Amino acid sequence: MSKLLEVRNISKSYVHKDGWMPSKRVCALEPLSFDLERGETLAIMGETGSGKSTIAKIIAAAERPTSGEVFLNGQSLKAMTDQQRCRYIRMIFQDSLRSLNPQTTVGQQLTEPLIFNTDWPAQQQKQHVYDTLRKVGLLPDHFGFYPHMLSSGQQQRVCIARAIVLEPQIVVADEAFVALDPSIRAQIINLIIDLQEDMGISFIFVSHSAEIVKHVSDKILIMHRGKMIEFGTTQALINHPEEQLTKSLLHSDHNYKVPLHSTTKE
Amino acid sequence: MQNTNIYFQQREPSPLRQIWLHMNANPFAVVAFYILSLSLLMMLLSPLITPFNPDAQFSDAILQPPSWDVSGEIRFLFGTDDLGRDILSRIIAGSVYSLGYPVIAVFIAAVIGVSIGAWAGMSRGVQSSTLNHMLDVILSIPSLLLALVIIAILGPSLINVMLAITLVLIPQFIHVVHNAIYDERYKEYVTASRLNGVNRWYMLTRVIFPNITSVLVMQTTFALSTAILDIAALGFLGLGVQAPAPEWGTMLARSLDQVYLSPWMMILPGLALFLTILSINVLGDSVRAAIAERVRNS
Amino acid sequence: MTILDIRNLNIELETDNGPVRVLDRFNLQLAEGEIHTLVGESGSGKSLLAKAILGFINPRWKITADRLWWRDYDLLALNNAQRRLVTGRDMAMIFQDPSSHLDPNDKVGPQLCETIPSGELTGIYLKRRADRQTRAERLLHRVGIKDTKDVMESYPHELSEGLAQKVSIAMAIAHNPKLLIADEPTTAMEPSTRAQIYRLLAKLSAGQGMSILMITQDLTAVVPESQRISLIYCGQLMETGPTDDVMQAPLHPYTDAMLSMSLFNQDTPVKTRLPTLSGAIPTLQHMPIGCRLGPRCPYARRACVKQPELRKQQHQQFACHYPLREDSEHE
Numbered sequence: 001m002s003k004l005l006e007v008r009n010i011s012k013s014y015v016h017k018d019g020w021m022p023s024k025r026v027c028a029l030e031p032l033s034f035d036l037e038r039g040e041t042l043a044i045m046g047e048t049g050s051g052k053s054t055i056a057k058i059i060a061a062a063e064r065p066t067s068g069e070v071f072l073n074g075q076s077l078k079a080m081t082d083q084q085r086c087r088y089i090r091m092i093f094q095d096s097l098r099s100l101n102p103q104t105t106v107g108q109q110l111t112e113p114l115i116f117n118t119d120w121p122a123q124q125q126k127q128h129v130y131d132t133l134r135k136v137g138l139l140p141d142h143f144g145f146y147p148h149m150l151s152s153g154q155q156q157r158v159c160i161a162r163a164i165v166l167e168p169q170i171v172v173a174d175e176a177f178v179a180l181d182p183s184i185r186a187q188i189i190n191l192i193i194d195l196q197e198d199m200g201i202s203f204i205f206v207s208h209s210a211e212i213v214k215h216v217s218d219k220i221l222i223m224h225r226g227k228m229i230e231f232g233t234t235q236a237l238i239n240h241p242e243e244q245l246t247k248s249l250l251h252s253d254h255n256y257k258v259p260l261h262s263t264t265k266e
Numbered sequence: 267m268q269n270t271n272i273y274f275q276q277r278e279p280s281p282l283r284q285i286w287l288h289m290n291a292n293p294f295a296v297v298a299f300y301i302l303s304l305s306l307l308m309m310l311l312s313p314l315i316t317p318f319n320p321d322a323q324f325s326d327a328i329l330q331p332p333s334w335d336v337s338g339e340i341r342f343l344f345g346t347d348d349l350g351r352d353i354l355s356r357i358i359a360g361s362v363y364s365l366g367y368p369v370i371a372v373f374i375a376a377v378i379g380v381s382i383g384a385w386a387g388m389s390r391g392v393q394s395s396t397l398n399h400m401l402d403v404i405l406s407i408p409s410l411l412l413a414l415v416i417i418a419i420l421g422p423s424l425i426n427v428m429l430a431i432t433l434v435l436i437p438q439f440i441h442v443v444h445n446a447i448y449d450e451r452y453k454e455y456v457t458a459s460r461l462n463g464v465n466r467w468y469m470l471t472r473v474i475f476p477n478i479t480s481v482l483v484m485q486t487t488f489a490l491s492t493a494i495l496d497i498a499a500l501g502f503l504g505l506g507v508q509a510p511a512p513e514w515g516t517m518l519a520r521s522l523d524q525v526y527l528s529p530w531m532m533i534l535p536g537l538a539l540f541l542t543i544l545s546i547n548v549l550g551d552s553v554r555a556a557i558a559e560r561v562r563n564s
Numbered sequence: 565m566t567i568l569d570i571r572n573l574n575i576e577l578e579t580d581n582g583p584v585r586v587l588d589r590f591n592l593q594l595a596e597g598e599i600h601t602l603v604g605e606s607g608s609g610k611s612l613l614a615k616a617i618l619g620f621i622n623p624r625w626k627i628t629a630d631r632l633w634w635r636d637y638d639l640l641a642l643n644n645a646q647r648r649l650v651t652g653r654d655m656a657m658i659f660q661d662p663s664s665h666l667d668p669n670d671k672v673g674p675q676l677c678e679t680i681p682s683g684e685l686t687g688i689y690l691k692r693r694a695d696r697q698t699r700a701e702r703l704l705h706r707v708g709i710k711d712t713k714d715v716m717e718s719y720p721h722e723l724s725e726g727l728a729q730k731v732s733i734a735m736a737i738a739h740n741p742k743l744l745i746a747d748e749p750t751t752a753m754e755p756s757t758r759a760q761i762y763r764l765l766a767k768l769s770a771g772q773g774m775s776i777l778m779i780t781q782d783l784t785a786v787v788p789e790s791q792r793i794s795l796i797y798c799g800q801l802m803e804t805g806p807t808d809d810v811m812q813a814p815l816h817p818y819t820d821a822m823l824s825m826s827l828f829n830q831d832t833p834v835k836t837r838l839p840t841l842s843g844a845i846p847t848l849q850h851m852p853i854g855c856r857l858g859p860r861c862p863y864a865r866r867a868c869v870k871q872p873e874l875r876k877q878q879h880q881q882f883a884c885h886y887p888l889r890e891d892s893e894h895e
Binding site: 059061062081082083084085086090091093095097098100101102103104105108112113115116117146148162 | 280281282285453454455457458460461462463464465468472473476477
């Protein structure tokens with residue numbers, strides 16, 4: 001059986017035009033390949049500008065690779081339209097408020113993918129949106145809300161709901177946890193772990209928090225200046241990092257060893 | 267409405283309603299809104315509410331001052347002109363020319379301009395800029411001058427004036443819509459919608475359009491005040507609506523001869539023109555302020 | 565010696581539906597040369613506190629306090645001009661997004677020169693100008709920038725985040741302030757840059773006896789050099805005390821929750837649910853009465869609708885009716 005996601009030699013370069021000078025090619029991402037199995041979580045780490053978001057965007061088809069291909073279940077994504085692709089791969093953006101349309105209600109935005117990807121009657125679509133809202137810990141009441149009426153945690157939940165409403169196989173999250181408060185961030189991480197268990201979704205997420213990466217990921221991909229410098233299982237990279245950068249990225253500054261507190265209940 | 271609203275909850279109004287609430291907080295905007303609605307109503311009902319036929323001449327009451335004057339008569343509320351026509355009736359009937367025709371011109375310009383602008387905004391590269399700058403050459407001539415050129419060729423008539431004004435307004439609409447869509451389409455929520463697999467028509471009408479309505483409202487009010495002023499100006503010069511039609515600009519021009527003798531003939535149509543344009547401008551300005559306020563708050 | 569003494573500070577904002585208490589009986593004591601970390605999630609009023617100390621005050625805020633003293637000055641009793649004099653001389657602030665607090669149309673060098681107090685320069689115009697230049701370079705050296713010429717000749721957008729933050733620190737310490745308020749100085753940065761900035765701030769504090777009030781939203785950002793730590797939630801002080809004590813043995817449920825959420829513990833099994841506080845941070849209009857943590861607190865009981873007094877247990881102070889550990893003698 002073929003792997004869920006195979007990334008083969010994708011690269012990305014931008015063309016810079018500088019007046020009358022011949023245009024320059026700037027390479028944002030050098031060719032790289034990796035695989036992902038069903039139900040696995042891949043974390044992409046790296047410094048600012050190392051191309052980690054570019055990978056995420058290419059996989060989610062928000063950007064086109066300059067060369068290379070991405071295969072899903074052995075099928076090339078290049079041949080698919082946005083509509084076909086979005087049934088399998090969905091994306092969560094970094095800034096939840098900006099990725100939601102400010103002038104339409106949460107319900108309409110969640111129904112939007114259903115209108116274009118299912119032939120369900122309106123009633124069934126609505127019911128499915130209600131179910132999805134419940135799944136991410138919101139209420140059916142939130143159907144009629146506009147994004148700015150929600151708190152930042154709820155907005156992120158709506159974004160997750162939009163990502164899973166089509167029951168995809170892969171969800172790509174681009175720095176989805178950075179802007180959240182600690183207590184809300186823990187809730188969202190819990191939600192993602194739960195969803196993965198329930199629906200068997202594979203996650204690909206970009207993050208620079210070593211703690212989160214260690215906690216949720218199965219595999220880690222380390223980027224440096226557009227190159228993939230290490231790729232392996234989380235355990236292997238933590239225990240035997242080959243590159244100095246890997247070590248420093250995964251080393252979380254634990255100034256305090258804190259005893260395990262079992263006091264906080266759910 | 268949700269049925270679970272048992273607890274006290276402060277509900278934030280929807281974005282468009284927020285703008286409305288902001289505007290309601292501004293007394294000038296409210297007054298302007300009422301004045302404009304009133305004049306639009308007056309325009310629509312003008313055949314029914316004019317006390318006399320605007321062209322009817324009363325030979326017994328020539329140059330009658332307005333009713334609040336000592337020598338005025340309650341029969342002619344705003345007095346009569348030098349041919350004994352009732353000024354109130356003429357102002358009401360004139361609103362069709364001075365307000366109704368500009369509204370039509372703006373509407374036509376908006377339909378054409380918004381469609382081309384939307385097309386330009388949704389396409390890329392050469393196609394986009396061609397569409398965007400297609401009618402830019404018209405912008406090089408001031409609207410009044412363009413109207414004069416067209417009238418010089420085709421002769422003075424209302425249709426030609428409308429044609430000139432519509433032509434001038436179209437490129438403005440194209441630019442505004444193109445720029446607004448261009449600003450929106452690279453925002454993350456549009457990318458998100460694209461990844462939802464929506465088609466372009468849905469993207470334009472349901473995703474992007476709700477976010478540029480406020481810009482459109484602003485541009486429309488601006489265009490409307492330009493159009494009103496231009497039609498009145500051409501009427502005043504005798505190139506637009508021809509006498510005896512009770513157009514406000516034409517009435518102003520006619521009153522020039524008797525301005526010392528009967529100032530009300532000039533003041534009253536002038537006041538109507540002034541109030542209409544002022545209320546439109548104030549309204550447009552407060553819409554813009556309300557939008558800015560909302561952006562600042564969120 | 566305590567240089568900043570805040571007792572029972574209240575800030576009320578006028579909103580459309582009546583006044584809202586954004587800061588509720590807040591206490592803070594800051595000693596000379598001390599790094600004090602203030603941890604609070606969004607909406608906790610931590611930035612507002614910084615503004616209140618510095619005196620960026622909106623006339624619509626109502627500020628009352630039993631004490632708001634900076635050294636020997638009662639800040640609330642001073643008029644605007646006096647207050648500006650005091651804060652201008654003794655305090656400085658750095659912000660979360662450094663490049664947006666620099667003038668984008670001017671090079672870094674001139675902006676930095678501008679911040680050097682002209683009272684300290686002597687001589688004729690040309691000498692003063694040269695002095696400014698050398699002092700600006702020295703400032704950049706002090707914040708650990710070696711390539712001073714290059715940095716001074718660049719525009720703010722050409723600097724990386726870390727560099728821009730260092731420049732803004734250099735500008736802040738130009739007049740040798742006694743207090744530096746750092747409002748989430750590293751939130752958007754990556755860990756290595758983050759560590760650099762923290763090391764720099766700690767060095768500055770140790771080297772010059774400058775007090776630093778470090779405002780963050782995350783316990784992971786607490787540096788070992790920080791002597792004391794305060795946790796604030798929705799404008800109420802939850803717990804304060806020496807950093808080690810608070811981190812090792814928290815007394816307040818909120819501190820405990822924040823600690824376990826921050827994934828400090830390496831032994832947390834991978835891919836398990838994290839302990840967290842349920843619910844969301846309340847908005848300004850919907851602050852619960854009493855202890856504002858109440859609705860989210862796993863230990864909340866009936867008494868929690870009354871706001872707890874600040875209690876002291878050894879070195880730690882906390883505001884909770886049901887602390888995690890009670891001193892046996894105390895009760």
